[in-house]
Amino acid sequence: MKLLNLFSIILCSILFTSVGTSLPVHAIDGDNSNHVNVSELPGIKLQPPLIIYPEEISEFRGINKIEFKWHKVKDADRYHVMLARDRAFKIIIHENNKINDTSYTIENLDYGTHFLKIRSVASDGTEGPFSHTLSFIIVPPPPLITPIIKNK
Numbered sequence: 001m002k003l004l005n006l007f008s009i010i011l012c013s014i015l016f017t018s019v020g021t022s023l024p025v026h027a028i029d030g031d032n033s034n035h036v037n038v039s040e041l042p043g044i045k046l047q048p049p050l051i052i053y054p055e056e057i058s059e060f061r062g063i064n065k066i067e068f069k070w071h072k073v074k075d076a077d078r079y080h081v082m083l084a085r086d087r088a089f090k091i092i093i094h095e096n097n098k099i100n101d102t103s104y105t106i107e108n109l110d111y112g113t114h115f116l117k118i119r120s121v122a123s124d125g126t127e128g129p130f131s132h133t134l135s136f137i138i139v140p141p142p143p144l145i146t147p148i149i150k151n152k
Helices: 002-015
Strands: 025-028 035-038 051-053 058-061 066-070 078-084 092-099 103-106 112-121 134-139
Touching (some): 078 103
Antiparallel strands (some): 025 035, 051 066, 078 092, 112 134
16 A cells, blocks of 8 residues: 555656656665665656646636647657547547647547547657646637617
8 A cells, every 4th residue: 555655656756747857766665664766667668748728627718729739758759639528538529640840730520528638659650658748628609799779
């Protein structure tokens, strides 16, 4: 249990540091006082991208075109973006695994809630884990109010 909690703290700390930040970690196993240096998470070559725009649960009124932005991932050659209408990603409405930049625009989005996740892809085709799932909503613009003119 202690190891699981420590791993969760380390993972959260790594995900919320800025790109290029070096994060020294010393861990104690709980049974003795020997420190262990951790330089990367075992078994994970590519880290998941950190989405910087839009923010979680953003609301867009009357807009059907959104530019998504994320931090560059070390050793990533390209990125894989998935957009769905459901959190389980069973209804995928847009997917692109050949994005070479850290931003990507999707147009012609319908009103409603959308779910986005992104992962890094190495030059050899190895895919890293997906980012956290980000949700946002697109709502219709407010109705136009027109004055009622009565004929006399």
